[in-house]
Amino acid sequence: MNPTKPQPLGLHHVVAMPWPGRGHINPMLNLCKRLVRRDPNLIVTVVVTEEWFGFIGSDPKPNRIHFATLPNLIPSELVRANDFIGFVDAVLTKLEQPFERLLDGLSSPPPNAIIADTYIIWAVRVGIKRNIPVASLWTTSATILSLFTHSDLLASHGHFPVEPSESKLDEIVDYIPGLSPTQIRDLQITHGYSHHVFNIFKKSFGELSKANYLLFPSTYELEPKAIDFFTSKFDFPVYAIGPLIPFEELSVGSKDNELDYIHWLDEQPESSVLYISQGSFLSVSEAQMEEIVVGVRESGIRFLWVARGGELKLKEALEGSSGVVVSWCDQLRVLCHVAVGGFWTHCGFNSTMEGIYSGVPMLTFPVFWDQFLNAKMIVEEWKVGMRIDSKKKNELLIVSDEIKELVKRFMDGESEEGIQMRRQICDLSETCRDAVAEGGSSDANIDTFMKDITKIV
């Protein structure tokens, strides 16, 4: 097939292949929605496992977005955290053939392009074989992608791998393009479990150079140096098109009146609530969780807490305190609520972008992978948050008394540092909103990308 030929009925067709995980499927779907809103002739087929189709298949979406499913050949989402390496291995080895079979059946019209998560290493290979251009969607910061593509440079400085001793972790890395001077402890891939995971993914960063486009879920103004680096590195287009968060849906008639937690927020004073979410699949130890619960409860600060699993237990532990525990919420809507004044976050990149877009300062509590560098950027570069000290004390990262004091300090909007942080996040929020408004940097990049993949020569 020649992808540049006119398609039957003038339709354009994009196939989207997200990594099977919430933090990857969400930005991919948000991108697809944004694309179909722009091009009335575009249809998108989003490929997910049967399990994920069960989770998201009935969510509202434009009718030119269709789901196609792959069999459940990978460990269930509900248990994947128990053996993350096994999960990664299954995605990388078991889904390529079913994906190819699925493509064989998609002929009306044949795809103009595949948008695939960068971690889906085999997608570029499939695209090359079938002469379909592949846009690689990276779902976290451009800065960390620069780090990931420079592991050889880290190694030549004796920083990859490192023994996780205190003195080594304090060393500074200041030679990676786009990365401002950063302590090894914030880089994660140099040591421990993350190093092991990195070695599995390393190949995908090599494959990236064979893609036809690279898309970032970030906004150019947030990471100009890292994005400029990739623009000059690759001979294909690189577009920052973020944030890929569902801000368009905020203005669509909401079902707020059905949501108890929104009712509860409606009754709270402005900027008084700390929204707590520790991510969608990895968690912290039980002992650490107990310290956090006591610290938050004793701070007396109002909270809305998303607990994945363990909701009942958390409700019991927090009984009588000034907050609400839910198992899931519409996060962006919560963050944009006027009562929310702080965001305790694990620093997944989508959450980070949602915090910035909403103008809510962040209390950073990274758990894994890119989250440590995201936390560092939130606190030190963008200056829109406070860090929960990550120096380990025995098995605990932080104890309840420290949490209590930190939460009080963080939620104090009248202290000098509180005022500064809130001023700064308002500015950054505006930068982000401008980028996605008509004619903004991300908006213009999406337009150009759209023209690239649908052009007829």
Ligand SMILES: O=c1ccn([C@@H]2O[C@H](COP(=O)(O)OP(=O)(O)O[C@H]3O[C@H](CO)[C@@H](O)[C@H](O)[C@H]3O)[C@@H](O)[C@H]2O)c(=O)[nH]1
């Ligand atoms: O109650 C909730 C909790 C979460 N979310 C959404 O779930 C997504 C979570 O994404 P993210 O914040 O990125 O966290 P993870 O799911 O943990 O993300 C994985 O993928 C990200 C993108 O690659 C990485 O940055 C993270 O480290 C990795 O854990 C966001 O869109 C949230 O809005 C909700 O809507 N409601």
